[in-house]
Amino acid sequence: MKRFFLYLFVAMAALSSCQKEEKSVFDQTPDERINAALAKYQADVLSSPNGWKALYRTGTGQAFNFYFTFNNQNRVVMYSDFDTATTHPRESSYRIKALQQPCLIFDTYSYLHMLADPNPYVNGGDAGAGLVADFEFAIDTVKGDTIKLKGRQNGTELDLVKATQHEADLWTKGDWTRALGLQHITDFLTYFKRTTIGGVDVDVEFYHYSRQIVFFTYNSSGIRTPVTASFVYRPENPNGAVFTNPVKIGTATISSLTDMTWANGKVNTKVNGTTNIAIGEAIAPVVVNKNGATSWWLYKIQQGYWVNLGFHQNGVDDAFGVQSIPGFYYMAYLPAYDTATKTTYWDWMAYAAVKDNILTIPNSSSFVPTFITDGRAIFNTYKPDSANAPLYVTLTTAAFTDPQGYYFLQVGPTTIDMVGVRDAKTWLRWYWVE
Structure with missing residues (x-):
């Protein structure tokens, strides 16, 4: 029995000696590793000389284009196609911060915040929820020319992609505003906005914030049928509204409305980049529903x-x-x-x-x-x-x-x-x- 306790004592002493000689597998403390990661991500957002482009889809499904340029003073200048006003630059602050994981936070009111604003008059969303958007993002991955972000509140995804000089110029020189010409439909004062597509007279409703265009066709009794197209704005090739899925009206299958101009009280545009149409005011339905x-x-x-x-x-x-x-x-x-x-x-x-x-x-x-x-x-x-x-x-x-x-x-x-x-x-x- 004495010999057993002697062996046990020797084993415990050896184990204690080994533990004293253990070293951390990391060369840095946890705080040092976190700070190094934050510094790396800070360098990443500063690494694109022409800024970053992004297509951001909200929790309610709408898609909005953004352009960001970050500086080393924690300031960001952004543009957006949210509306014609947001195609002008707006500066706010940002931070790279550890919140359980490294995060990119837009911490003063910006165009991103407008999408999340709970006031429905700001973005057309539901009261208290807005368009279910985020302005605090966890940094998911950085690979090649893309930084993938995920919203901390609503889980929306924002991918920052390095912009070319040409893509940056589209924003900074105002070319993006040409893509938003359909917004002039809301300048019409009449309830009816009329055009002819595929040989059919239709009324047009434009919902800018929900990114939808609704074409109303009429039957012989005056009953209207809505044909709804969701769209994304594009600045070129083509310039205008590109439909998520084509829609058919009369003999035409429509995938885009492009090259828009506003002149003489009409929105002039091209169907699929080829067929010219004009959208203007009307004071009566195409066919009156007598019942x-x-x-x-x-x-x-x-x-x-x-x-x-x-x-x-x-x-x-x-x-x-x-x-x-x-x-x-x-x-x-x-x-x-x-x-x-x-x-x-x-x-x-x-x-x-x-x-x-x-x-x-x-x-x-x-x-x-x-x-x-x-x-x-x-x-x-x-x-x-x-x-x-x-x-x-x-x-x-x-x-x-x-x-x-x-x-x-x-x-x-x-x-x-x-x-x-x-x-x-x-x-x-x-x-x-x-």
């Missing part, structure tokens, strides 16, 4: 009501200021309300607001439609505005009772647009609520 107005009104059998957020007029949303009502909720219209007694609330519209968590009706009106055989509805009021009615009420009443009336166009299963016949510059969007 559109009555279909809207007869939706009452669904036991619900229509709501809207105020009139759009001459390019201005909520042109009459109904959303300035304290606690504004919506404007609600109940078709043929109280039909048994035909009271003054026949076809009643309420200006609804919320106060102390209670729904209130600070003002109301009555607009009764007369349906014309050509598809229009003309409204009269059976509840005149009081002498001291707010301006938003009198303006709304004046618009509703325009003697030329309104067209009604189906937008979605429970969404209908009411468009002024006079000049198509006044319209209202209805949403059905059950």
